[in-house]
Amino acid sequence: MIEVRNLSKTYGDVTAVEDVSFIAEKGEILGFLGPNGAGKTTTMRVLTCYLPPSSGSAIVDGFDVVEESMEVRRRIGYLPEFPPLYADMTVSSYLSFVAKIKGVPSAQLKSRMDEAMEKTGIAHQCNNVIGHLSKGYRQRVGLAQALVHNPSVLILDEPTVGLDPRQIIEIRETIKALRGEHTIILCTHILPEVSMTCDKIVIISEGCIVGEGTPESLMSQLKEGEVLRAQIAGPSDEIRELLRGIDGVLDVVDDDTAAPRDGDEQAYVVTAAPGHDIRDLVAKRIVDGGHGLRELRGLEMDLEDIFLQLTTK
């Protein structure tokens, strides 16, 4: 479990993180989402005891990152944004070095290394020199390094950056497979990554938390109202008037993104006040008015919209 309370970090006059608080429960994957330079890496560095907080505190597995730093470090596996690899070592000698400094007992060394290599799919590369590996494999070695001492908390800073689409999918699968055993914080600026893998999302922008919750709760929380997209055949002025006349409708705009299929077909985006389900009413009015209803569907707000809404001010 990870608990961050009112954490702030300043570098000289620059405030990187301000008053950040969040909790990650045991066994869940927490997505730490934010644009570049929002303070994600700084927060992770405080959690891993690399940097001290300027104020506030962070508790990892019941231990304070400043007061009981050694205990915290024993329990954390950390993959920084740039995997901390020694280019002149082979994969297995590197992992054995990391396992030793992480305090893995000699008797378990071999089995822990094998397990980490197997989970990350690098077992066949174990005798290769890290400097000769591709970017994707280096990233996996970095992940194996974070896993090798079987930490209860895993902190992954942009684990899929610079990988090709297939490698990204593989790394995400690997991370998802680790859910349950480890508490995972996944830092990223890539939205689909979060919606695909995380149980909970914290959105950070310019050092402050601007949104928090499950992907679903974030969406419903930020929904401004029901939004419908209707494709209707008929005279557009008349239809627009008709739609505006419906109880609860706030706004009607033409959706020009889709080209009309027939001459007089037009798509409209209808926004209704929250709590009004106007789908049936819209369908009924249009059919009653003698117009052709071609398509009617509710528009979901996706994470992308939420993210943009929260991080652009």
Added chain:
Amino acid sequence: MRNFFAVYTKELRSYFVSPVAYVIAGVFLFLSGYLFRNILMSFNFYCQQFSQRSQFMSGAGMPQLNLNEMVVTQFFGVMDFIWLMVVPMLTMRLFAEEKKSGTIELLMTSPISTVQILMGKFLACFTLYNLIVALTLVYPLILEVYGDPDWGPIWTAYLGYFLLGGTFVGVGILASAVTENQIVAVLLAFGGLLLLWLIDWSASFAGPTAAKILHSVSIIEHLQGFQRGVVDTKDVVFYLSFTFFTLFVTSRVVESRRWRR
């Protein structure tokens, strides 16, 4: 202890899997061999002159030709200058490279103390230094084959080099800890050591008290006793405390990240 040993073996290994150890040992041995040969040649020249002259002069009043004084002491006296240039190259990567490549983040977020990291790195570099120093034993052995050197001063000279090496490596590792640029680390270490070397020069222009102080912080001043076969406690204490001091400051520098809020 296990943590320390993991860092130690990793560092020592990395000297030997890269060309660093071999190139440095090769260049050092080439240079010291060249100097040894020339010192030996000039000793040879003196010997010839000596034997020619001794035909005309009787034994009394003749200068003594001493193998230890004319070859061994001379040779050890120039070898320390080569080390002054070589040690910064051994130490430059120790912390600077970790900082540059970001691996320092791995070390600092692992359950291992700064002292363990530092001692692992220091002793790995010091081991390599002593290995190369041990290779120079071949020169006194050559003398042993053709002459009759006194081994006492030779061993004390090696003891001096052992102590001097700790100080050199300490200064180098400190220079490496303050920067992430290896060239800066080399220059800082080289400049620092050279200054400590030449500092007793300015003693000639300083007041009596200042002169005494400047004289006693000169790293080379303390080596001369060892080369003559004298082991003075004050010299031993000087090198040990200097080494400890540099290591202490280095550990503070590395640690400072943790308390700079």
